Amino acid sequence: MSESLDVSATNADATVAQVIDTIAETTPDVRTAIFTERGHSESVNPTGDAQLAADLRADELFEERLLAIDGVASYASEEREDVTTSTGRLHVAMDPLDGSSNLEPNSGMGSIFSVYSEQPPTSGRNLVAAGFVVYGPVTSMVVAREGRVREYLLEDGDRRLVDNDVTVPEDPTVFGFGGGVDSWTDEFEPVAESIREELKLRYGGAMVADINQVLTYGGVFAYPALQSRPEGKLRLQFEGHPMAYVVESAGGRSSNGDESLLGTEPDELHERTPLYLGNDSLIDRIESSVEQ
Ligand SMILES: O=P(O)(O)OC[C@H]1O[C@](O)(COP(=O)(O)O)[C@@H](O)[C@@H]1O
Ligand SMILES: [Mg+2]
Ligand SMILES: [Mg+2]
Incomplete structure (x- = not known):
């Protein structure tokens, strides 16, 4: 160099x-x-x-x-x-x-x-x-x-x-899904239901605290695409990218339903995105359900 x-x-x-x-x-x-x-x-x-x-x-x-x-x-x-x-x-x-x-x-x-x-x-x-x-x-x-x-x-x-080395625990324990059950899409609803049967609900209405639950106990946080709002609620540049960078650096996965949030570039500064973050296996299951 x-x-x-x-x-x-x-x-x-x-x-x-x-x-x-x-x-x-x-x-x-x-x-x-x-x-x-x-x-x-x-x-x-x-x-x-x-x-x-x-x-x-x-x-x-x-x-x-x-x-x-x-x-x-x-x-x-x-x-x-x-x-x-x-x-x-x-x-x-x-x-x-x-x-x-x-x-x-x-x-x-x-x-x-x-x-x-x-x-x-x-x-x-x-x-x-x-x-x-x-x-x-x-x-x-x-x-x-x-x-x-x-x-x-x-x-x-x-x-x-x-x-000194925060990593997403291998065995997931918690989940938190935003948007409200009645607003979820037909693609997200069944996978959300099966995850709900396996894990404990932790949803506090602040992404920072909910992601910290995932980093501490393992699991998944999502603010999915909604029927009335396919673009989701959270902002790619200000919330999606940084949280994806943290979770991926800690050994977990991020997705917009299709690919890693880190691979995506907003056309506009304030663009929203559906967002799924957590253990690899859970993000795989969600992606295969919502991406069709
Ligand atoms: O009230 P809802 O629909 O559950 O949304 C909660 C989500 O909205 C947010 O509060 C949005 O963030 P801001 O407070 O920065 O607008 C997230 O932290 C949280 O995950
Ligand atoms: Mg804010
Ligand atoms: Mg926010």
Whole structure:
């Protein structure tokens, strides 16, 4: 490798590390916003969801701090129409507050991040790192990078490593399927029913917490194509790609019903996708049922 390529790879690594540190350091302020900004704002986001004041505050905090990093060239988010650009080499995409409808009943929420080598909208193959924060009874952070997944506990924004090699357990235990039984398609319903007979239901209304159940106990999380909404609910760039990158790096599988989410590229920044994530064998069963 030439010296210049070597130097630029080192710079990219340093930028990824700064992005991860900055997200961790911002979590105490996001927790404060969860506490203080509990009301609705007047606005809706680009996919038509009502925005809470906390969604907007979390987005503002991440945008300002991540774009201040020298190597970060752009910031894209579920809460803003367009990509904000700067100069640099890597691109960050975020769901600043995931599961924000859980704010009122005081249930789990999180933040999801992805770092790409190309500006979104772009393929999941251009991811260089991804992960998420869970604002649960404790604040934790899961980071996938260079084929390995690590879990940290966060205290005042400082990270303490608790698991150096997170892997999806081989024997699945839990499942969580969004969208509601009456809305499922004829293709998804039978495989969902057979999985329901085998596994325990864990569905909390925040993808971050539900995926963390799958990483902890093994199983499957899905927000499938619905009869009224074949494109599903969740956003490919901000939720699908990063969670697929984490689950695949932890030895599991991701799918849009047809192929790995990482192989897909949105035509538009805010595009939705059906999404299935978890143990290999379960994703195989779902794919063979829904892909016809
Ligand atoms: O309320 P539903 O239909 O079960 O949807 C829950 C899903 O929607 C989400 O809350 C969407 O995320 P946002 O809160 O970022 O919009 C996911 O976290 C969760 O898996
Ligand atoms: Mg979300
Ligand atoms: Mg959100």
